[in-house]
Amino acid sequence: DRNWVKACDAKKVGREDVARWDHSGRSFAIFRTADDQYYATDDICTHEYAHISDGFVEGTTVECPRHAGCFDFRTGEALNPPVCVNLRTFPVKVVDGAVYIDID
Numbered sequence: 338d339r340n341w342v343k344a345c346d347a348k349k350v351g352r353e354d355v356a357r358w359d360h361s362g363r364s365f366a367i368f369r370t371a372d373d374q375y376y377a378t379d380d381i382c383t384h385e386y387a388h389i390s391d392g393f394v395e396g397t398t399v400e401c402p403r404h405a406g407c408f409d410f411r412t413g414e415a416l417n418p419p420v421c422v423n424l425r426t427f428p429v430k431v432v433d434g435a436v437y438i439d440i441d
């Protein structure tokens with residue numbers, strides 16, 4: 338059962354960058370790679386409280402702005418201390434120039 342919700346214009350997310358999207362009291366991070374693949378994760382770090390969308394994107398990795406824990410945003414995998422719990426990821430699709438996220 339999919340619950341696709343329109344998040345934003347695809348162009349709003351820069352290449353190799355991340356955008357924050359707030360919906361229903363939750364925050365999501367939407368990523369776009371250099372070759373225009375889109376991904377979405379929870380926007381709150383699994384370590385302490387920080388918005389991942391305030392972090393730094395390099396390739397397919399995002400670094401948390403607070404203690405520099407890194408995640409692979411394609412899988413949510415926690416890559417280095419202090420983060421050890423994976424970020425939750427969500428399916429993404431782009432239709433007619435808009436990003437949709439399956440927020441379930």
Ligand code: FES
Pocket residue numbers: 382383384385386387401402403404405406419420
């Ligand atoms: Fe993200 Fe600590 S809050 S690494």
